[in-house]
Amino acid sequence: MSNLSRLLKESWTLVEEHQDKLASYFYARMFLNNPQLRDLFPVQMDVQRSRLLGAIVTAVQTVDDPEHFEEYLQSLGRDHRKFHVQPEHYEVVGSALMEALRTFAGDQWSIEFDQAWSDAYAVIADKMIAGAEADLSNPPYWHAEVLYHERRSRDIAVMTVKPLQPLEYRAGQYVSVETKYQPRLWRVYSAANAPRKDGSLDFHVRAVGAGWVSSALVRRVRPGDMIRLGAPMGQMTLDRRSTRDIVCVAGGTGLAPIKALIEEMTRANRTRWVHVFFGAKDRDDLYDLACLNRLAARYPWLSVVAATSDDPDFPGEHGNVSDIVARYGPWRDHDFFVSGSPTMVKSTLRTLAEMQVPAIRIKYDAFGDV
Structure with missing residues (x-):
């Protein structure tokens, strides 16, 4: 660990x-220093409050991984174009961040800590600005029309949208989505298909509690509606140089990027076996199992194992999907893709560590704290 990372x-x-209090103070100082910045953020700040600060902290904690550090920040800079962020805004954000850190650390905050965060944030800002400037050939966000919308269960919908301008991405990546029902409030969703000639994207969405965006996408959006999409992000993509067989572990709507990866494999794969473990609470949440089974029947290299944790009459595996994966091992020589809730991803990563699967062979997405 470098001295900067340690500090x-x-x-x-x-x-x-x-x-939580630090995040509230951070935003308060930022808006006080530059009131115009408030217009870049949604009216509802309850979830957003932790997002910008969380992105900064995530970036800071990857300084010992230069390749990932730079790639993450440039992607973040491209993505933040949708907020109409300008280079001068970074100075305001950095000032608010330093004030918040000094306030909550109190007397334990040292000159060395202060310099470390100042230096790290300066690098973060430079790389994000560079990422945004390198993306000027693309729009800050894409307008997309909803072509298809189907409720698959009590709180899950599958939808297809078509951007009005070409949106280039790779199977396994995600984009942020905004609806007309909650302006400036964005949530991330993985595309559930590999890139198509017509440019359309599929999304699998679960309405989460009182989630402003997810509830709108499941219960209010209809064909013909317009939504907005942010720049693609994420590294859960296929390494085309690898010849290892693949294990995909999906929980609920975490199936979306897994399905995109499978679709990419159907276009080129001839040598790699792909094992998919699809877990959910009950059979209703296995909302796309029929499609997976049709794919497995068509492609001999694909196998599908479905599991429920709370449906004793389900004619398949029973238990947490991470435990089911362990039963079917060993998997030391495979590449892994894991996608689902933070709890599911944590559990699966722990299981894979116990099975001595090298971390470098595991790619995962969980839109929360992992």
Whole structure:
């Protein structure tokens, strides 16, 4: 670990238990220093409050991984074009961040900590600005028309949208989505298909509690409606150089990027076996199992195992999907893709570590704290 990384992580422990209050203070200082910035954010700040700060902290904690650090920040810079962020805004954000850290760390905050965060944030800002400037040939966001919308269960919908301008992405990546029902409020969803000639994208969406965006996408959006899409992000993509067989572990609508990866494999794969484990609470949440089974019947290299954790009459495997994966192992020589809730991903990563699967062979997405 570098000295900079050590200082950043050591200093973060001073404020970590106060991060909710720190986030509130951070935004308050930012809006006080530049009131015009408030218009870039949604009216509802309850979830957003932790997002920008979380992105900064994530970036800071990857400084010892230069390749991932730069790629993540440039992608983040491209994505933030949808907020109409300008280079001068980064100075305001950095000032608010430093004020918040000094306030909540108190007397334990040192000159060394202050310099480390100042240096790290300067690099973050430079790389994000560079990422945004390198993407000027693309729009800050894409307008897309909803072509198809189907409720698959009590709280899950599958929808197809078509951007009005070409949107280039790779199977396994995700984009942020905004609806007309909650302006400036964005949530991320993985495309559930590999790129198509007509440019359309599929999304699998679960309405989560009182989620403003997810509820609108499941219960209110109809064919003909317009939504907006942010720039594609994420590294859960196929390594075309690898010849190892593949294991995909999906929980609920975490199936979306897995399905996109399978679709990409159907276009070129001839040598790699692909094992898909699809887990959910009950059979209703296995909303796309029929399609997976049709794919498995068509492609001999694909196998599908479905599991439910709370449906004793389901004619398949029973238990948490991470435990089911362990039963079918060993998997030391495979590439892994894991997608689902933070809890499901954590459990699966723990299982794979116990099975001695090298971390470098595991790619995962979980839109939450993992």
